[in-house]
Amino acid sequence: MNREIFRPNKEFSKNARIKNMCEYHELQDWATTDYEGFWGSYAKEKIDWIKPFDNVLDESNFPFVKWFIGGKLNVSAQCIDRHLGSRKNKAAIIFEGDRGDKQIITYLELSYNVNRFANLLKNEFDVKKGDRVVIYMPMIPEAAYAMLACARIGAIHSIVFGGFSAEALKDRIIDADAKVVITADGAFRKGIPYMLKPVVDEALAGETPVRKVLVVERNFEDITWVAGRDYSYNEIIKHQSVKCEPEVMDAEDPLFLLYTSGSTGKPKGVQHNQAGYILWAQMTMEWVFDVKENDTYWCTADVGWITGHTYIVYGPLAMGATTVMFEGVPTYPDAGRPWKMVEEYKINQFYTAPTAIRVLHKSGEDEPTKYDLSSLKVLGTVGEPIDPPAWKWYYEAVGGSRCPIVDTYWQTETGGHIISPLPGATPIKPACATFALPGIIAEILDENGVRAEVGEKGLMCVTRPWPSMIRGIWGDEERFVKSYFSDIKKDGKSVYFTGDGAVYDEDGYITITGRTDDVINVSGHRMGTAEVEAAIKKHPNVAEVAVVGKPHEIKGEGIFAYVVLKSDNGIADELEEMRAINDVIKKEIGNIAICDDILFTLGLPKTRSGKIMRRILRSIAKGEEITQDISTLEDPSIVAIIASAVQI
Numbered sequence: 001m002n003r004e005i006f007r008p009n010k011e012f013s014k015n016a017r018i019k020n021m022c023e024y025h026e027l028q029d030w031a032t033t034d035y036e037g038f039w040g041s042y043a044k045e046k047i048d049w050i051k052p053f054d055n056v057l058d059e060s061n062f063p064f065v066k067w068f069i070g071g072k073l074n075v076s077a078q079c080i081d082r083h084l085g086s087r088k089n090k091a092a093i094i095f096e097g098d099r100g101d102k103q104i105i106t107y108l109e110l111s112y113n114v115n116r117f118a119n120l121l122k123n124e125f126d127v128k129k130g131d132r133v134v135i136y137m138p139m140i141p142e143a144a145y146a147m148l149a150c151a152r153i154g155a156i157h158s159i160v161f162g163g164f165s166a167e168a169l170k171d172r173i174i175d176a177d178a179k180v181v182i183t184a185d186g187a188f189r190k191g192i193p194y195m196l197k198p199v200v201d202e203a204l205a206g207e208t209p210v211r212k213v214l215v216v217e218r219n220f221e222d223i224t225w226v227a228g229r230d231y232s233y234n235e236i237i238k239h240q241s242v243k244c245e246p247e248v249m250d251a252e253d254p255l256f257l258l259y260t261s262g263s264t265g266k267p268k269g270v271q272h273n274q275a276g277y278i279l280w281a282q283m284t285m286e287w288v289f290d291v292k293e294n295d296t297y298w299c300t301a302d303v304g305w306i307t308g309h310t311y312i313v314y315g316p317l318a319m320g321a322t323t324v325m326f327e328g329v330p331t332y333p334d335a336g337r338p339w340k341m342v343e344e345y346k347i348n349q350f351y352t353a354p355t356a357i358r359v360l361h362k363s364g365e366d367e368p369t370k371y372d373l374s375s376l377k378v379l380g381t382v383g384e385p386i387d388p389p390a391w392k393w394y395y396e397a398v399g400g401s402r403c404p405i406v407d408t409y410w411q412t413e414t415g416g417h418i419i420s421p422l423p424g425a426t427p428i429k430p431a432c433a434t435f436a437l438p439g440i441i442a443e444i445l446d447e448n449g450v451r452a453e454v455g456e457k458g459l460m461c462v463t464r465p466w467p468s469m470i471r472g473i474w475g476d477e478e479r480f481v482k483s484y485f486s487d488i489k490k491d492g493k494s495v496y497f498t499g500d501g502a503v504y505d506e507d508g509y510i511t512i513t514g515r516t517d518d519v520i521n522v523s524g525h526r527m528g529t530a531e532v533e534a535a536i537k538k539h540p541n542v543a544e545v546a547v548v549g550k551p552h553e554i555k556g557e558g559i560f561a562y563v564v565l566k567s568d569n570g571i572a573d574e575l576e577e578m579r580a581i582n583d584v585i586k587k588e589i590g591n592i593a594i595c596d597d598i599l600f601t602l603g604l605p606k607t608r609s610g611k612i613m614r615r616i617l618r619s620i621a622k623g624e625e626i627t628q629d630i631s632t633l634e635d636p637s638i639v640a641i642i643a644s645a646v647q648i
C-alpha cells in the first residue's frame with residue numbers, strides 16, 4: 001500500500017495552529033494520559049460559560065455519558081454575542097444566491113436577525129425550551145437564523161433536507177413531535193424557482209402535532225396560506241425586537257436532532273447536546289481548516305446534513321469566522337461557478353464532497369485555469385471515500401499542488417471530524433483520512449476487539465466517549481445502545497462502532513474502506529437499504545425487493561434494486577414498471593433515493609430460514625464472480641438466473 005506522500009507546505013506550517021507531527025503527538029499523548037484534563041482545559045478556554053462546569057466527564061451510565069457537568073451556556077451566544085466586541089462589523093455570513101444575488105451579514109446584523117427570529121418563535125408561536133421545531137428550508141441565510149434562534153431560546157431543531165418528500169417530512173415531524181415547522185415558499189435552482197411549501201402542506205394533511213408554520217418568502221411564487229397556521233416571516237419579523245436574552249442551557253440539554261439512516265428500520269433522530277457539540281465544532285474548525293481571523297471559508301454542503309450544521313453554521317460562527325453560504329448548484333450556469341466564487345470572495349478554505357469534485361472534474365476539467373485561485377490555502381473533502389483521480393485533479397487543478405487536502409472522516413453521530421489530516425502537520429497520502437484527531441481515541445479493531453494488523457480490514461471504532469458524540473436516538477434508548485455500542489467490546493468494555501471498515505497501512509495511517517452494514521452512500525448521503533425497500537414495497541405490484549449499492553462513476557454508489565413482482569403474467573412494459581417504482585420512491589423518500597438500476601427477477605437468493613443474501617446481490621450488481629458458498633440457499637439456481645440477467 002505504498003502511496004505518494006505530500007508533506008505540508010513549510011510556510012503554511014509555520015503559522016498553523018498545529019505545526020508538525022511532534023505537536024500532534026504531544027496533544028494526543030496529553031489526551032491519552034490525562035483525558036479529562038485535556039478536554040476540561042479546552043472547554044474552559046473555548047467556551048463562554050454562563051456558569052463553569054463542575055466535572056468534566058461522567059461515564060458511570062455508559063453509553064449515556066455526560067460532559068461538562070453543571071456547566072451552563074448558550075450556543076447562540078457562543079456563536080454570536082461573544083463576537084460583538086471586536087468582530088461586530090466582520091462578515092459572519094456571505095450569501096450567494098443561485099442567480100448571483102449577494103448578501104453580506106455582519107456579526108451585528110446576524111445578532112439582530114437571530115434575536116428577532118428568537119422573539120418571533122417565543123412570542124408569536126409560543127415555542128419554549130425543549131420544544132421541537134422542524135426546519136425545512138433552502139440554503140438561504142434564514143435557515144442559519146432559524147437554527148441559531150432555536151438555540152437561543154433552547155428549542156431543539158430538527159432540519160429535514162429540502163430534497164425529502166412530504167411522507168419523509170411527515171415521518172420526521174411525527175417522530176420528533178414538532179409543534180412548529182419553519183420553511184420557505186421555495187427557492188431557486190439552476191435559475192428556476194422550485195417549491196417547498198406545497199410539500200409542507202402535503203406533509204401536514206391529516207393529524208400532526210404541528211400548530212404553526214413560518215414561511216420565509218424567497219421566490220415569491222404563489223402558495224396556499226392556511227389561516228391561523230401559516231405566517232409570513234417577512235411580515236412578522238419586522239415587529240420583533242432585536243434583543244432576546246439567551247436561555248440558560250445546561251451543558252447536556254439537547255441542541256438538535258438530525259435524522260439519518262441506519263441499516264435497519266426507519267431513519268433515526270440522532271441527538272446532539274449543547275456544550276460538547278459546540279466545543280468540538282469549534283476546535284475542529286480551528287485545527288482541521290486552520291481558519292485565520294481574516295480568512296473566508298466556504299463549505300458547499302446543505303444545512304440539511306450534518307456537514308451543513310457543523311461546518312457551515314455552528315463551527316465557523318463559534319470561532320468567529322466568515323462562512324460562505326451558497327444556494328445554487330456547482331455546475332450552474334457552468335462548471336466554473338465555484339472557482340468564480342473562490343476568485344470573487346478570495347476563499348481561503350474550500351470544503352466539498354467527492355461527488356461534487358467528480359462532477360466538476362468531468363464537466364469542467366479546465367475551468368479552474370480560468371480563475372485566480374491563489375487565495376486557497378486548504379481544501380477539504382467529506383462524506384465518502386475519494387478516488388485517486390478525483391483527488392489528483394482537486395490537488396493539482398484546484399489547489400495548484402500547493403494546498404493540503406484534508407480528507408475528513410466523520411458521521412452525523414460523531415458531530416464533527418474524528419479522523420483527518422491536520423493541514424500544517426500531517427504528511428498526506430491521497431485518499432486517506434490519516435490519523436485520529438487529538439482527543440479522539442480511535443482504533444481499528446477486529447470483531448473480538450483486538451487491534452487490526454497492518455493491511456487487515458477491520459472495524460473503525462472510537463474506544464472512549466468524546467464530547468461531540470451522539471447522545472441518543474430520539475425516543476429510542478434501546479436502539480441507541482444496540483446501533484452503536486453492542487457489536488464490539490475491547491477489554492470487556494463496549495466501544496462505539498461507526499459501521500465503517502478501515503485499514504492501517506505500514507505507517508499507521510487509517511484508510512476508510514466504506515460501510516460494513518446495509519447502508520448505501522449515495523453522493524455522500526446515507527441511505528438505508530431497509531428504508532428504500534420499505535418504500536418500494538408500497539408499490540401494489542411488488543411482492544419482494546432487495547436493495548444494494550453499486551459503484552457509480554459520479555455518485556460513488558448508486559442504488560440497485562432487485563424486484564419480484566406479484567403478477568406472474570410477466571411485465572407488460574418494463575420501463576413503465578421501473579418508472580412507477582421510482583415514482584413510489586420519490587413520494588415516500590424523495591429524489592435522492594431513486595434507483596439507478598431495477599432488475600425484475602423471479603426470486604431472490606435466500607437462506608433456508610428466509611434471510612436475503614445481500615452479499616451475493618452486491619457481488620452480482622458489481623459484476624463480480626460469485627465466490628460465496630451458495631449451496632445452503634433455498635434455491636441456489638436463482639443466483640445464476642439473476643447473474644445472467646444482470647449481464648444482459
Ligand code: PRX
Binds near residue numbers: 408433499
Ligand atoms: O461511510 C462513512 C462516510 O459517510 C458516513 C457518514 O455519513 P453521514 O452521517 O451522512 O455524514 C456525512 C458527513 C460527515 C460514514 O459512516 N464518510 C464520511 N466521511 C468519509 C466517509 N467515507 C470515507 N472517507 C471520508 N472522509
